[in-house]
Amino acid sequence: MNTFGRIFRVTTYGESHGSGIGSIVDGCPFGLELTGEEIQIELDRRKPGKTCVETERKEPDQVEILSGIFEGKTLGTPISMLIRNVDVDSSKYEKLRDTPRPGHADLTWREKFGWIDWRGGGRASGRETVARVAAGAVAKKLLKKFGIEVIAYSKEIAGINIGEIEIKDVGKSQRIINASPVRTIDPRKGREMENAVLSAKNEKDSVGGVIEAIAVGVPTGLGEPIFDKLDADLAKALMSIPAVKGIEIGKGFELARMKGSEANDPLVIKNGKIQTKTNNCGGILGGISNGMPIILRVVIKPTSSIGKEQHTVDLRSMEETTIEIKGRHDPCIVPRAVPVVEAMISLVLADHSLISGFIPRKL
Amino acid sequence: MNTFGRIFRVTTYGESHGSGIGSIVDGCPFGLELTGEEIQIELDRRKPGKTCVETERKEPDQVEILSGIFEGKTLGTPISMLIRNVDVDSSKYEKLRDTPRPGHADLTWREKFGWIDWRGGGRASGRETVARVAAGAVAKKLLKKFGIEVIAYSKEIAGINIGEIEIKDVGKSQRIINASPVRTIDPRKGREMENAVLSAKNEKDSVGGVIEAIAVGVPTGLGEPIFDKLDADLAKALMSIPAVKGIEIGKGFELARMKGSEANDPLVIKNGKIQTKTNNCGGILGGISNGMPIILRVVIKPTSSIGKEQHTVDLRSMEETTIEIKGRHDPCIVPRAVPVVEAMISLVLADHSLISGFIPRKL
Amino acid sequence: MNTFGRIFRVTTYGESHGSGIGSIVDGCPFGLELTGEEIQIELDRRKPGKTCVETERKEPDQVEILSGIFEGKTLGTPISMLIRNVDVDSSKYEKLRDTPRPGHADLTWREKFGWIDWRGGGRASGRETVARVAAGAVAKKLLKKFGIEVIAYSKEIAGINIGEIEIKDVGKSQRIINASPVRTIDPRKGREMENAVLSAKNEKDSVGGVIEAIAVGVPTGLGEPIFDKLDADLAKALMSIPAVKGIEIGKGFELARMKGSEANDPLVIKNGKIQTKTNNCGGILGGISNGMPIILRVVIKPTSSIGKEQHTVDLRSMEETTIEIKGRHDPCIVPRAVPVVEAMISLVLADHSLISGFIPRKL
């Protein structure tokens, strides 16, 4: 439900227009140096309202750490982080109360729970992901201490694809991506993407895309077969992000058209260590990391909230009607989903690092 | 690890060349009529050695039910099913002991566990999936009692794609698929697929493909946000199947190039009930089923075991070498993965049906 | 770790002298009427500083609900409750930093975590239980709606035992217990207990006791054999409370000296329903509730923090030394543990009610 992970565990809470959003990280080893600023940096990467391609809701997203850190280090006890909601404007939503928005969870949540918080999507809102990013920031810090780094970027937006790229320097790539309003690594393509997003915005429409992520420094041996394979847990983590409708590892769906002799990554020896010549498997074989970079992609559907007229149903009269969604929405959610993808991958890698014993319980 | 699910739970065990493979289903409601024959029917659909596109290993895959059923009905206690291994021939594997097969889990398992059963892949073998199918058969029977049916088929093999199809009559479609050696629903395309598989076999190579699955009769309200969303749990279940490297729900990766106004499924009223006009979301919104058919696809990589010469490493000398895998292998694993995909989907749906209360604990 | 339960789940956080203590309740059905006042009432029952037998730390223990409730009803989403720490005085603890207090978790936590919050016991403090009581208040409200009530009281303090008693009217008994400074149901014995506690306090010593709890209105059928039996889960829940060192159900340890013919509860028919004549089994047989009241007892050890001189070790010099604990401590923790016992029992019963389907997911 609202808890994820086995040893490194995250519990989140909060509605979009309620008091706040929170995240509790349990199982982080004792003795990790961690400050609120480090968490804030990640939150700021996801924060709305910074560029023209984003919603105009202005949330400071200031994190308060309520527990788990003492004298600059983690205690091994739950790290509780609270982000208050500030810029809440529910007025636009009142009229949506009985006309579910197409592509949204309005109706499914209502049918499941009977009762929903109709203000801004309640807990089904993308705002929920702020809690994932806060938790992911803790995981990232822990992973980095053990040489693992996770980086994600917009691979494709509105059909504009940056093609195959190679990350050589994570830090440098990270700076390029952070500087890009659409969170991509190719500045020229980035400007094309921006234009496509703004053009969709002008049409009161939205666009989607593909996020690619790479984890480097991952040791061999992460992943627990049969069911808790590393790729299985990654798939679950990523598919749980709002708007994600698909995930592929390594060559992914391209493998359907490859032959075994092309798809298999030949084993070679480099610097005295066994590696694979290619990385079609994306760093995971038999559900266990093989020491090569983990590469994966997720598809992000176009933002469901659009200004264009759409067909829906009035739940009181049970008659068909139309809707034009006002509110403040991202015409493309891909850029802001980038840190969320990094966060979810980091949570899975931190958990598996602890389960497998690669990261010890006591630092 | 080797247990999957929360209420409807499956635990499996067994190595490819050990005594047998087994599956324990816990949490199945009491009072479900169930016979060994019903489980056997599903096992037979997965059984190797029936057609020219499959391995020549001949396994009777006869299930013995050890517990949980009394006087023809489930007791509510664990249903233990044992399938003995019979046609075991480990001779071909001895020479692979120290030369890991590219594309296989040989090396990752070895590095994780230190110690492996090198005979036929041990527990990393596709043979492990017989336990999933046995468990899935129980789930299927339970779901059917509540109007839910799951059907899968080869959507694409070796680049031959059957295009968009619609399942109107599950029973009839099931019979067509069962009759197809490549487990597809379009007999003409099926023959093309067969030829492509045989042609790869002749080249000592292998091919992959895409399996599509549909679940009909799914009620609204299955799925537990935020993390245990229905699509998240499906993604994990499916990605845990050997050879699966990607999964997409509804339009999946196509959504990256659609606009919001195209992707959103308009709400309409049909026969007094709310439905969506299209089903681009694949029956799941916000992680919760919306009452429309669930549609998803997984990519199956080409079989890793091929006769062609491949580059690998000799672990004793730590020198590069080549390998030609003899053994008995499926040149295309897609057809035999079809019932496994059905099984994993059924397990997830049964579990979520029980969690949500759609299926009661006592029948 | 810091999460408890399967469907109705609680996650807690917070150190004694940190920012605050919190509790997140996940899995509470949607549509339960719930206010902050109802939670506050339970917190007030546990609040310190009200009577002479308690610590002088004055904590308002005011709860803030951060999520999960909207328009007076639960949303089915996590209910996050935060209780800020106010009356924090860490000065007395500084000198205890390197001299672990006998009977306390100081040394075990330190050895496990390497790093501890030495201020007031950190997370090992009894203050942690405020989060349990907050979560228990939600469970209690839910259970009451379905006719289940849980009541606990001091059965014995400092050797003064109230003997066998029968609860006929839960509401009336609750009022008597609430009015008693030592939270017992026999006012005369209560005064004896008070005197014994004050006498121990004067000697800079402490006393322990036994808490008895009864749950009425429990239906038949709660409990999940083999391992998640109702009594097994109750035992875990109660043993996890600080200072609890034993638990017994029904006649408990007395059963060691009874014969089968005395211990077995004969089945009889009363008002057309099957009941047991006696209730030696305490309402649970084979791990499943039998419809009779659940009766159990836990032993609470005397408060570890005492003013008397005690032998301990100086961790810097690794030499033996003595310690006299100043701080503000309860000379007897039994009365304040009473609502904690009720809370933990309520959490287990709520969880099992949801697992078994007795309480539905949607009210």
Next chain:
Amino acid sequence: MNTFGRIFRVTTYGESHGSGIGSIVDGCPFGLELTGEEIQIELDRRKPGKTCVETERKEPDQVEILSGIFEGKTLGTPISMLIRNVDVDSSKYEKLRDTPRPGHADLTWREKFGWIDWRGGGRASGRETVARVAAGAVAKKLLKKFGIEVIAYSKEIAGINIGEIEIKDVGKSQRIINASPVRTIDPRKGREMENAVLSAKNEKDSVGGVIEAIAVGVPTGLGEPIFDKLDADLAKALMSIPAVKGIEIGKGFELARMKGSEANDPLVIKNGKIQTKTNNCGGILGGISNGMPIILRVVIKPTSSIGKEQHTVDLRSMEETTIEIKGRHDPCIVPRAVPVVEAMISLVLADHSLISGFIPRKL
């Protein structure tokens, strides 16, 4: 339900009069030397029909290992163990079908599951514990490799108590206990116990008792606060054993009448290491092991199945009636519960050793 543990996990199945009883151990590290004989030795200690104080059912309880061991070592994959039922005689039970036995789970299971296996108690039978002992044997072997040993014995039977004893040499004590028909460590008291059991048997009645268990070599640091404390998990594990109705750690219920100054274990330095002078806390403080021996006791109720006439209800006519249970029953279950107590403690210690990192995942 039928799975126990987090990393070192056990799943069991099987009805008393079904095909067999089984146990799957998941999460055992790779590379542990383990043979079927070692498991058989533990099963033989629990096996019925060896002495006059036990049931006459003759079960060979021969274990077959189906998976997880290869070339004498564990693979890290699930270890599946099957014990076939042989001496099954259901004839005596047919007449009990509609007259629930007092003190048994007959009625509660029936009300919960609707449908029960009335033959010999089905899965509610004590026979289920054979699976616990098989799994416990694996845990014991693993623990011993890391210096942890668990030993249990009858502390009291029918009111005959052996008083406080000290275990100096586990191996020697184990041999004495194994040689005792009532599994106690004081041969003289053992003969008194035997006589008391036989005397109860002659009266067609039964007696109960108390089992004490000690774990030596336990390191500091096992136990996961707040909810998964070591004593909390032990309490759950032990309370899940049929017939156990209470558990206490260290001085347990005696602590109710002790003062803090008596109960607190003073810290001293012995051989350069910190220890406690007394061990009233039973080796666990704040839910974490402190390095001293873990000491606990459980109460075992008198066997519910007795030949004496008892009052019950006929479920068809819903009228009161009487019952005299024939079958083959232990007049005292305490001796045969001794290895079961050892098994459950071993499972908890193995799990916590892996969670805390004391035992690594790869040996």
